[in-house]
Amino acid sequence: LRFRMAVEVTGGGGATVVNDTQAQINDAIQQHLRGRERQELVGVEGADRMRNDAREIINRLIAPERINGVIFKKFVLQ
Numbered sequence: 001l002r003f004r005m006a007v008e009v010t011g012g013g014g015a016t017v018v019n020d021t022q023a024q025i026n027d028a029i030q031q032h033l034r035g036r037e038r039q040e041l042v043g044v045e046g047a048d049r050m051r052n053d054a055r056e057i058i059n060r061l062i063a064p065e066r067i068n069g070v071i072f073k074k075f076v077l078q
Helices: 011-020 022-034 043-062
Strands: 002-009 067-076
Touching (some): 002 043, 011 022, 043 067
16 A cells, blocks of 8 residues: 545644654554555545544544544555
8 A cells, every 4th residue: 555645734733743743643554554454445435444544543643633634645555
């Protein structure tokens, strides 16, 4: 899986926290993906599931700040 994403941030403080915790966010998402099977990520439903999971992971890491959503710029599953 290769993906690139952007996050929709509420307010100015959220962007700073997301940037400051980027390494932890990347690690947490990679750990999450290691526990997934390929068939769980296939198709629109798989991308939507991954989008929701990524949003939850990020919001947990940056609490009390929150992001509104995740936008995939690239999502390639081989």
